[in-house]
Amino acid sequence: MIETHNKKTIRRSRWLASLALGALVLPVAAQAETLQGALAKAYENNPTLTAARAGQRANDENVPIQKSGGLPSLGASADYEENLVLPGNNFVSPMRSLTLGGRLSVPIYQGGAVRNGIRAAKYRVEAGQADLRATEASIFSQVVGAYMDVIRDQAIVQLNQNNVAVLRTNLQATSDRFEIGDLTRTDVAQSEARLALAEGDLRRAEANLIASRESYVRLVGEAPSDLQAPPPLPNLPTTPEDAVAIALNNNPDIESANQLVNANRADIGVARAGRLPKLSATVGGGYVNNLNSISSQNVAAVNTTTSAAAGVSVTLPIFQGGRPAAQVRQAQSRTSQAIENYVAVERDVIAQTRGAYAAWQANERVIAATQQAVNANALSLEGVRAENSVGTRSILDILNAEQEYLNTQVQLVSARRNSYVAAFSVLAAMGKAEARDLGIEGGPLYDPDVNYHRVQGQIWDWSDDPAPRQQATDTRNIPAATADVPPSTPLPRQ
Structure with missing residues (x-):
């Protein structure tokens, strides 16, 4: 008889455990949102990411700006002049005149300033593209965290709702037994206190769920x-x-820091050009028309004149008060700063990668241990209830067993969330958490090289882009989040 009872107890305990963890295994509706879908929406509409793309497009323009310093410049001028009063003894001054002029200037040698300026701008474009990758990975990490927070908090709300329902049933049963004299007023008070605490925990869990949903939005x-x-x-x-080795080769922060070192080294060449000669060639011409305002009877009258000139200009700096040397030393110091920043970034990446890997592995072990604790507490709760029915356990023992069971369930839900987020952080540190790595669907991926190649050779002064317009979506019309919990949502099993 005792053996049969124990088998039934074990079966009921396993059933309770599977029921309480149903949020981790039940299927979802076909129209439910996926993590890949959430990442695709953030990739398309997140304002931080769309702003970073716009910033990189602005960064691209530094290359044609630097190139313009080595290209010819052409200008024209037009002046009209009306003389209101002429000197009495001046017989050849015009009453009015129209002057047209043009000038073409061709830089021949700028001391390396243009060449090094272009190099620095290109390096900064590459650094900006790496920063854009880092921003993308950061947004994705935040989305994964928010996605998992919502799932975790929904499960915790469900667990707390179940706990409140169980405690209400316990309180009703305790009150009924008190009415017939089977229990004391103390037992009823303990049940009431534990229910009140559970309702408070439920309200707190609902508030956390609302906050997680708003962060997701x-x-x-x-x-x-x-x-x-x-x-x-x-x-x-x-x-x-292995994680660190991949991170050192692929992490976008390291790539950006490396390109900034190269850019600062090119800046030294730009600064040194300030004390070198500069050579340019110019061609100009002019046309003056007095609009027949000088009388043709004057033998010296000339109503139209033309002119043209060409030349070469050499500028040789001799003394500039130490300014060029100061600029060179400044550029050298900034290069030293960039080198040290590179080392700091590399250290940070190594520490982040190792820390994320350790957190991932630790949470995997926590999951295994907590799963055992959940199963054990389910059996313990069933046993305490059975023992209470024969008078060997008190109501307080049941309440404590229920609380321990709930606590381990919440710990298991949180550990699964933490493990997944930590694992994604490992991928992000390795440089493997970008759209190209995650199979983001919904359209072509944004390629910053497309805009760079579009603008790098632009020399036309009127090739503007369309007027700026908003890319990210507004959230003002999205209703405020609630704590309503949909049907059970599963958590990952890594």
Whole structure:
């Protein structure tokens, strides 16, 4: 008889455990949002990312700006003059005149300023493209965190709702037993206190869920709806050494810091050009028409004149008060700063990669341990309830067992969220958390090289772009988030 009862207890305990963790395994509706879909929406509409793209397009323009310093310049002028009063003894001054002029200037040698300026601008374009990759990975990391926060907080709200329902049933049963004299007023008070605390925990969990949903809206641009379990993350490293090796080769922050070192070195050449000779050639011409305002009876009258000139100009700086040397030393110091910044960035990337890997592995172990604790607490709760029915356990023992069971369930939900986010952080540190790595769908990926190649050779002064317009979506019309929980949403099982 005792053996049969134990088997039933074990079966019921396993059923309770599977029921309480149903949020982790139940299927979702076909129209539910996926993590890939959320990332695609953020990729298209997140204002931080669209602003970074616009900033990079502005950065691209530094290349044609620097190139313009080595290209010819052509200008024209037109002047009209009306003489209101002429000297009495001046018989050849015109009453009015129209003067037209033109000038072509061709820089021949600028001391290397143009060449080095172009090099520096190109290096900064490459650094900006790496920064854009880093921004993309950062936004994706935030979206993954917000996505997982919503799933976690929904599960925690569900767990707390279930706990409140159980405690209400317990309180009703305790009150009924008190009425027949089977329990004391103390048992009822303990049940009431534990229910009040559970309701407070539920309100707190609902507030956290609302905050997570609002953060999701801020990042994605849409309200979360029936979020599906995220897919397993690809290409996770097997050791921290592997993760660091990949990060040192692919992390966009390291790439950006390296390109900035190169750009600052090119700036030294720009500064040194300030004390070198400059050579340019000029061609000009003019045309003056007095509009027949000088009488033709005057033998000296000339109503139209033309002129043309060509020349070469050499500028040789001799003394500039130490300004060029100061600019060179300044550029050298900034290069030293960029080199040290590169080392600092490399250190940060190594630390971030190792830290994220350790957090991921630790949470994987926490998941395994907490899963065992959930199963054990489910059995313990069932046993305490059975023992209470024969008088060997108190109501307080049941309440404590229920609380321990709830706590381990919440810990398991949180550990699964933390593990997934930490694993994604490892990919981000490795430079493998960008749209090209994650298979983002919905349209062609943004390629900053397209705009760079479009503008780098532009020399026409009137080739403007269309008027700026908003790219990111507004969220002002999205209703405020609520704590309503949809049908169970699964968490990942890494």
